Amino acid sequence: KAGVTQTPRYLIKTRGQQVTLSCSPISGHRSVSWYQQTPGQGLQFLFEYFSETQRNKGNFPGRFSGRQFSNSRSEMNVSTLELGDSALYLCASSLQGYGYGYTFGSGTRLTVV
């Protein structure tokens, strides 16, 4: 079966711009969660969506937002980009959002210049 698909794979943006990242979960998975990975902070949880509703949120500023569509595809948006937002953004899908069975995508590498 197809895995978790994230697009684009690479992105270069200028400070102050905004960016939208996309995640298509495994078919049938209704939970999509997003993570930011940087060398300094490691993997950090951003938020989780289930059936188009945000159910859980990490400790990130309001510039980071997301949404989920009726087909479970999810988008993440970062507004007013800062240099420190440069990171690998990963999404993970699962059936319910708890238990085991999280499948991660390959991520979007965002570089802010």
Added chain:
Amino acid sequence: LAKTTQPISMDSYEGQEVNITCSHNNIATNDYITWYQQFPSQGPRFIIQGYKTKVTNEVASLFIPADRKSSTLSLPRVSLSDTAVYYCLVGEAGSGNTGKLIFGQGTTLQVKP
């Protein structure tokens, strides 16, 4: 969610068995122990999960002593392609904390020829 401690790095040679130990002194009764593997610029990949004693799959074995305060991931006969970061996670996201996996610093395993 219980905090985990694991070695920052380990070196091994092809064909050897590698054991990575993770400490989780504050593990709760309902917590499971899960290991993920991550290659550079890819998302983490689920390896194995267990609750107590021993679990084995086609990739690895997981040993958990009776007190469950530690666990050991065993990789038999490693190859160069096993060079990756290995994360030990304790306490899968429950229904009240959906989508959130707590990743520590992980163990960077370097397999040499």
